Every structure is written in C-alpha cells, then in structure tokens.
Amino acid sequence: MKFRKYLIQALKFTGFLAAGLFLLWLAFRKVDIRSLAGNLREANYYWLLLSLLFSLAAFMLRARRWQLLIHPLGDKPSFWNTFHALMIGYMANLALPRIGEITRCVVLGKKEKIPVDKLVGTVIIERTIDFFSVLVFLVVILFFSSSLLRDFLKESIFIPFREKVLSATSFSWIFWTVLAFLFLIVLFILIRYRRDLRQLRFFKKVFEIIRGVVDGLKTITSLQRKWEFVFITILIWISYALMTWVVVFCLESTSHVSFWDSLVLLVVGGLAMSVPVQGGFGAFHYAISRVLIVMQGVSLEDGLTYALLSHESQILFEIVVGLLSLYLIYGRKSSARPAGQS
Secondary structure, three states: OHHHHHHHHHHHHHHHHHHHHHHHHHHHOOOOHHHHHHHHHHOOOHHHHHHHHHHHHHHHHHHHHHHHHHHHHOOOOOHHHHHHHHHHHHHHOOOOOOHHHHHHHHHHHHHHOOOHHHHHHHHHHHHHHHHHHHHHHHHHHHHHOOHHHHHHHHHHHHHHHHHHHHHHOOOOHHHHHHHHHHHHHHHHHHHHOHHHHOOOHHHHHHHHHHHHHHHHHHHHHHOOOHHHHHHHHHHHHHHHHHHHHHHHHHOOOOOOOOHHHHHHHHHHHHHHHOOOOHHHOOHHHHHHHHHHHHHHOOOHHHHHHHHHHHHHHHHHHHHHHHHHHHHHHHHOOOOOOOOOOO
C-alpha cells in the first residue's frame, strides 16, 4: 500500500512538472536569450527587495487572518506557529499543487493540538474569500480597462475557461443524470443509516472528518473580530498589489507601468498561479509576458524579464522562509507556552 501511495504521488509530481516545463518552453521558445540575460544583469534589484518586504507583510497578515478564523473553534494558536505552518504550506505547494493547504493544517494541528479537519474548514473559507476577491478585481478591471485588454482577457482567460466547462459537460446527459442519481442515493443512505454506519470504524472516521470540516466552515459566522478580519483582508490585497507594482521599477522598459495596470498583472498572475503546476511555473511567465505586450507594448524579452524577477524572487523567498519555519517548528525544542496565549 505504501509503495502504491508513493507511486501515485510520484506520478502526480512528474505529470505536474511535465506540464510546467511545457508551459515554460511555450513561454520562452521565441525569446532572444542574450537580450533576456542582459535585462537581468541591468535590473535594479533594490526594488525587488522592497517587493519581498511587501510579500512578507502579506504572509504575516494572512497568518493573523487565519488566527481569527481559528479562534471561534475555541483554540488560540500562537501567531508565530500559525505563520510558520502557513509558510511550510507554501513551500509544500512547490512539490505538489494545493498539497500545501493540507500540510499547513497538519503542521499547525500537531503543534497546537487542534483537530486537523476543523482547520481544513477554516482554510476552505479563506480560499473562498480569496477567490471572490480576485473576481471583484477582475470585474473592476474589465469595467475600466481598454477594449484591447478586455479582448485579451476574453481570448486568453474567459474563452478557454468556458471551453473547459463545456468540454467537461459535453458528455451525454444520461451520464450526468446517472451520476447525480447515484450521489443522491449515497447521500440518502448516509443520512438514513448514519447511526448504524457509525458503528463501523471507517464510517465513524468519515463522519468525524465531515463534522470537523463543517465546524471549521462555521467559524466565518462567529468571528469575534469581524472588522479586523475585513481590514486585514483589504491590507493583504494592498500588500499584494504593491508587491507586484514595485517590481516594474527594476527595469527601465516597464518603469512606466502604473499602479492601476499592476492590478491587472496581479489578477492575471493570480489566475496563472492557480494552474495545477508546481508554483505556477511556465503559466505565470506566459500569462504575464503576454499581458504586458498587449497592455504596455513591451517586448517579449522585457515582459519575460519582469515575470522572472517577480516569480522567481517569490519562489526563492518562500523556500528560504519555509525552510526557516520548518527548522523553528521541528528543528529545535520550543519552550513551553502558557495555554491560551495568542
């Protein structure tokens, strides 16, 4: 069983890695490498350091927001344990997409003695809020942006997304009807015979996990500091926007990009990072370089230079901070912390 589990994980890793390498090839196949290397040599890296400071601020704010979501569960994890678990999760995402969401729950759950299934519920809430935040940005950008940019977003994002949805639903309606019917039957059995099923060890564990996740989802309705939660969410996105914007000053060719235009880069980059490849490799570079061509008329080499500076600096930063967090969580004996300290 362990061999099969490791084999599946290895196949997933290889598949995602192959997809990322293909996207990287797609992004760089027509690039003048000498021009790209020259851009990297002449870049002003002081602005990159400022970008990383805004990134660190965003991570710390995310840790505090996660704390606020956990408090209604009756647990008050320390800020630093929450931050370290978050960063370990980000680092884990570089191995397998989205595995970091579970990883950070496991790390914090073991460190603070909090049920992992409840933490999963809080992460689902957090990711849902992030998803709708991106949608709000996207709607605002589409409403105020130029027709050229709207056409680019339509052709590069909305049409491919629609085609994926249509292809996923293009199977016979009989197939989906049968699938929905089977789902309803299973749901009815679980509800109708839940008391009997609880006697079985497997189903008892399943019900416990479902209950824990539901409890985690309920935390959004019982936040103790609602306005702080809203304020922190706004600050997180301001930090992300500034993190994205200041990188444009690393290059003379992109230094004219306005803060408003950087919001477009933030949204497009965020959507590209959601592509199921490790760390958004390839997808981020392709999307950002092309939107800079359409939006600002920069060359492909300049657009890819910006993408490399922005993306690779963040990846390296997440690895360094993630490794440091891993050491601070597991590599040393932490002193006992009074119960209930936040």
